[in-house]
Amino acid sequence: MIEVDELTKRYGRTTAVDRLSFRAEPGAVTGFLGPNGAGKSTTMRALLGLDRPDGGRAHVLGGPYTRFRYPLRRVGALLDAGALDPGRSPRAHLHWLARSNRIPRAKADQALEWAGIAGAADRRAGGLSLGMRQRLGVAAALMGDPEVLVLDEPVNGLDPDGVRWMRELLRAQAADGRTVLLSSHLMGEVSQTADRLVVVARGGLVADTSVRALVEGSEGVLVRSPRPGDLARVLAGRGAGVEPGADGALTVTGMDVREVGEAAASAGIPLHGSAPVGISLEEAYMRLTADAGEAAR
């Protein structure tokens, strides 16, 4: 279980995380989604005791991460796959981590095997590709059989096989009852793996929802009228989101078909047709984060 409560972190005049609260539960993959600079890495660093919050708290398994004597046996993390001694081999790196966390060496060797990097295990880490370093980072995160996984953009640099491997791995970890927090700035990537989505923008929460609810809640109405400009003003005046299309049709969000029809009728504007339309997940995400972008920081 991960619990973030009113977490705030500032860097000088930048508020990287602004009173953010969410939970990630055992048995599920929680996607932690937001555009570049939204505050995802900062939140994860606070969770792992690498950054001190200015307010609130970020707890893992009921308390701060820093209390664990052998943290890799409780929480596996991948924050920065580049954070490796370039002169050390992957095997030496894992053996060193295993020793400091009292994890048997054999576990480290097994992790190299199933992460698909056993062939490169004795090369210099400095010569590894980004994808291989990600695999090594995941091996390090998992070799202690932790209950919680915290992974910052783990598919960066992975090829399509690697992306599928990661997806299946994280699903299996959640199915075993572990808590998995997975960050990304790409909706397409996370929506295929995550059960729930925590969406942040500019340091704050913009949505905490299931993938399914996000799609369902993002339906709009496509409407045609001989007076699209007048109709757009009326609908916007009632709080709807209105986007004109190239062919004079309007896409309306925040109202259903009946509400659009009634608003048009009461303003005396004829309609030539209206129908509900689904919006892609990517589109829903763009809208969520664009709205938050307008809020003053």
Ligand SMILES: Nc1ncnc2c1ncn2[C@@H]1O[C@H](COP(=O)(O)OP(=O)(O)OP(=O)(O)O)[C@@H](O)[C@H]1O
């Ligand atoms: N050490 C730091 N010093 C100063 N500013 C920082 C520092 N770390 C992060 N920031 C700022 O805090 C904000 C949030 O950054 P953060 O890296 O947490 O975002 P992110 O959501 O992880 O982005 P990305 O998807 O690009 O990794 C940004 O404005 C960033 O410039």
